[in-house]
Amino acid sequence: MSLILKPALTTEHTGSSRPAVRSTVEAIIDDIRNRGDAAVREYSQKFDDWTPENFRLSAEQINQIIASLPQQVIEDIKFVQAQVRRFAQAQRDSMKDVEVETLPGVILGHRHIPVSAAGAYIPGGRYPLTASAHMTIITAKVAGVPRVAACTPPIRGKIPAATVAAAHLAGADEIYLLGGVQAVTALAMGTDDIPRVDLIAGPGNAYVAEAKRQLFGEVGIDLFAGPTEILIIADEHADPFIVAVDLLSQAEHGPDSPAVLITTSVDLGTKVLEHIQQILPGMPTKDYAGPAWNDHGQIHVVDSLSEAYALADTFASEHVQVLTREPRRALEQMHDYGALFLGEGTCVSYGDKVIGTNHVLPTKGAARYTGGLWVGKYLKTVTYQEVTDKKSSAILGELCGRASRVESFEGHARSGDVRANKYAGTPMQWAPVNQTAGKS
Structure with missing residues (x-):
């Protein structure tokens, strides 16, 4: 279904x-x-x-x-x-x-x-x-x-x-x-x-x-950021009032903010819809939350939580809140999301405001290929290399010469040649003008 x-x-x-x-x-x-x-x-x-x-x-x-x-x-x-x-x-x-x-x-x-x-x-x-x-x-x-x-x-x-x-x-x-x-x-x-x-x-x-x-x-x-997104996965054990409140909590970010519910329970989905219709008119931020929910809000009912996780991954939502009996199952079964919020005691608003994880997260499907802002974003991971063994340098030099000539990069090949020649006496495949590589 x-x-x-x-x-x-x-x-x-x-x-x-x-x-x-x-x-x-x-x-x-x-x-x-x-x-x-x-x-x-x-x-x-x-x-x-x-x-x-x-x-x-x-x-x-x-x-x-x-x-x-x-x-x-x-x-x-x-x-x-x-x-x-x-x-x-x-x-x-x-x-x-x-x-x-x-x-x-x-x-x-x-x-x-x-x-x-x-x-x-x-x-x-x-x-x-x-x-x-x-x-x-x-x-x-x-x-x-x-x-x-x-x-x-x-x-x-x-x-x-x-x-x-x-x-x-x-x-x-x-x-x-x-x-x-x-x-x-x-x-x-x-x-x-x-x-x-x-x-x-x-x-x-x-x-x-x-x-x-x-x-x-x-x-x-x-990262490139778009309107705030929330997706909630809920089973029959979830509290429909809390689900409704949490959906609207993110819809108030702006009229373009999608709020999506995926549930295994028709009864829960129906009650959530009723709660939203009751809550929304009294929200101080209804001018933003109302258009967001009316235009971009969705409620899907599926047969199983496995289906729910699979469908949620197709959204690759910025925030995914899991309100199920065993919320940590999502850690094993989902892979496309900006951040997971597990269990009724956790909500996306905590992530936005107080809990300590970063709230700058991917939107508009970008969670398929990137995570959010974190310490590593401010760091450049740079490499260095050093060859201190002459025999190893000679081996690499010979290999570099062969590999570079396959690609027609003669200058690269010669950088390898001179080291193989200097450190191991390997004959060079080219003749330098008035210059002979020194021996050591």
Whole structure:
């Protein structure tokens, strides 16, 4: 049996793929490339009505902003950041440098080196997303990035005090009250006032996502992000009220956010639909959650949990919440997801806000080939090689000569030839002019 209790009305999403978004972003990037800080300031005025004397906050300003917040807000930020830092440190500790001797005197290795500078984009158009500061800045600092520059926009002309506090407490070296394409572009290419970075991380709206896409290559990025997604797998043991609440908790991110339920129980699916219809009209964020659920919400009923896991993998959803009697089975049977949330005691909102794992995750099917933001994203895994044994170098030299000539790379072959000749007396297949390889 495969039954759709509630289909999506559309599978199309507005976003960075729209021609109008692409052309607008391209024009802004080109203008900033040509005019630098003057263009950045004009776009900040145009889009955020914000043109301070200096976009970068001074230490004194930061201290004043933090002092304006209730102590409970500060304590909560510190608690959550401790969770993020603890998990990020565990990830970093799992990444070991490697050195092996593959042949006598042939030493190969790799090292994990942090990028020199990272940009943390912390969105704030509708809400002060303090959690994004934790995810992007703490993770970079645990990775060992020496300079982290944070950008966040003003919200309706006001300083987002909690976001500034979160960025500072997370360890940001610079904090700029600057948002949108202009912030991402300034970080990527650098201006007189904002030095460039090597990698930009953090979520954003369709224009920010498109700016990251267009600038990728000129700067590194964490991943391409689209609308927030939730998929819940539930059996007959799940609480339909909790399922409904959790689906809507993610739908409120925006009108394009898909919320999907896959269940083995027609009864549960029906009750979830009824609960959503009751809850949605009273939600303060119904203007976003309503269109998201109406247009992109889905409820599928399948015969077994194995079918549920297989169907869920075809969505490759950003967040997959498993509300079943044995939720850990999903760890064995699923492979395409951004993050798993196992059991009734866990919810996607914990991952978004407080639990410690990173909430910057792949969307729009990208979970088929990548995971989310983590410590490793800020690290370059680079190799080194050293040959100290002359006999081994001669063996490799002869092999290099043969392998390179198969591909018609004569210059490569000669690099191998001279070592085989010098270290083992192997005749070279070419005659150097006025030069003989020395013997040792």
